[in-house]
Amino acid sequence: MSASPAVQPPSVLPDIPPEETQRVMRTLLMGMPWVGQAVYAVAKVGVPDALAGGPLPVAELADRVGADADALFRFCRALESLGLLEITAGKEIGLAPGGHLLRSDAPGALRHFVIVNGEESFRAWAEVLHSLRTGRPAFEKVYGTGHFAYMAEHPEAAESFNAMAGSGTAPAVLERCDVADASVVADIGGATGVVLASVLARLPEARGILQDLPQAVADAPAVLRKEGVEERCEIVGASFFDQVATGADVYILCRVLHDWNDEDALRILSRVREAMRPDSRLVVVDNMIPATAGFHPGKLADLQMLVILGGKERTLGECKELLERAGFRTVAEHLPEGPGPRGESAVEAVPA
CATH class of the missing domain: 1.10.10.10 (Winged helix-like DNA-binding domain superfamily/Winged helix DNA-binding domain)
Incomplete structure (x- = not known):
C-alpha cells in the first residue's frame, strides 16, 4: 500500500x-x-x-x-x-x-512643482521608512529641522517653493462659496495672493487682507499688481500661529490646514476664531479624501504631507470634526463637481 x-x-x-x-x-x-x-x-x-x-x-x-x-x-x-x-x-x-x-x-505651470519635488522633497523621501515607523516627517530626519524652518534659512529653496505657490491657480470650488456680500476678505496663509486675487476679481468693491510669513508674501505685490487688485489689498507678514488679522467678513484657509497635524491645525483655527466677529464666515479649502475605495490623488498627497511636513489630507468628516473642536459650526459643504487633478472641496463655517 x-x-x-x-x-x-x-x-x-x-x-x-x-x-x-x-x-x-x-x-x-x-x-x-x-x-x-x-x-x-x-x-x-x-x-x-x-x-x-x-x-x-x-x-x-x-x-x-x-x-x-x-x-x-x-x-x-x-x-x-x-x-x-x-x-x-x-x-x-x-x-x-x-x-x-x-x-x-505657462499658465498653470508645473515647472516649480517639479523642481520642489525633485530637490529637498525627493531627498526626504529616501528616508520614508522613518515616517512609516514613527509618524514623523522624514524631512526632519534628513535636514535636522522642519520644512518651513528650513525654507526660512535657505532662500533658494524658499524661492522655488514660493514660486510654486505663485504659479498655481485658485480652486474652482471657491466660486461656489458664499462670499458675495463680503466687504473685506482675509486670505490667511495665502502666500503670493493668487487665491485672494481671484476672489477680489469677483468682488470689485471688496478689500483684501493677505497674511503669511514675510518670506512667503515677498512676491505678493507683483502678483496682486498683475491681477489689478494691489491697491485694494493689505499685506501682513506674520505667522498665523501668533495672531490673525482682524476686521474681515470672510476668512479663507486655502490649502493650509493639510500642511499641519491636528494639534497645529487646531492652533491655527483657534487664532482665526479669535480674530473673527460673530457674523464672520470661514472657508476651508483642501484636497479632502473621499471615504470610498479606489484611486484619489489626495491619498497620495496625504503621504507627501506626512513625509515632508508632518501634515495630513483629511476626509470631509475629519475636517468638520476639527472645525467643531475649534469652536465652529459647519453651514455648507462643497464637493468637487467632477474628477480633476486636485479634486478640492470646501467647507463653510461660522463661530459656534
Whole structure:
C-alpha cells in the first residue's frame, strides 16, 4: 500500500499576474524615481523654456542649457516616450502639449512643482521608512529641522517653493462659496495672493487682507499688481500661529490646514476664531479624501504631507470634526463637481 501524499498547505501567494498586469505594474514602479527625476532634470536646466520658440537641434539645445548633448538626447527621448517632448528624425527636439506646462511662463505651470519635488522633497523621501515607523516627517530626519524652518534659512529653496505657490491657480470650488456680500476678505496663509486675487476679481468693491510669513508674501505685490487688485489689498507678514488679522467678513484657509497635524491645525483655527466677529464666515479649502475605495490623488498627497511636513489630507468628516473642536459650526459643504487633478472641496463655517 503506497503512502498517501503529504497534504500541501494552501498557497499564500496569488497566481502570477497576467503579462499586461505585470507591464502596468512595472511602468508604475519605474516612476520611482526614474520618471519624476528625469522630468525634474530637464525642467531644472531649462529645456522647456529654451524650446518655447520652437524645436531646436539637440546640439544647439545642449549648448543653450549647459548639458552634455548625448545625455540630453537620452533624457529627451525618455520624455518623448511620456508624451512631453517630440523628436524628429534629425534629432530636433520640440515641446509636446504636456511639455509646455513645464515652461516657467505657462499658465498653470508645473515647472516649480517639479523642481520642489525633485530637490529637498525627493531627498526626504529616501528616508520614508522613518515616517512609516514613527509618524514623523522624514524631512526632519534628513535636514535636522522642519520644512518651513528650513525654507526660512535657505532662500533658494524658499524661492522655488514660493514660486510654486505663485504659479498655481485658485480652486474652482471657491466660486461656489458664499462670499458675495463680503466687504473685506482675509486670505490667511495665502502666500503670493493668487487665491485672494481671484476672489477680489469677483468682488470689485471688496478689500483684501493677505497674511503669511514675510518670506512667503515677498512676491505678493507683483502678483496682486498683475491681477489689478494691489491697491485694494493689505499685506501682513506674520505667522498665523501668533495672531490673525482682524476686521474681515470672510476668512479663507486655502490649502493650509493639510500642511499641519491636528494639534497645529487646531492652533491655527483657534487664532482665526479669535480674530473673527460673530457674523464672520470661514472657508476651508483642501484636497479632502473621499471615504470610498479606489484611486484619489489626495491619498497620495496625504503621504507627501506626512513625509515632508508632518501634515495630513483629511476626509470631509475629519475636517468638520476639527472645525467643531475649534469652536465652529459647519453651514455648507462643497464637493468637487467632477474628477480633476486636485479634486478640492470646501467647507463653510461660522463661530459656534
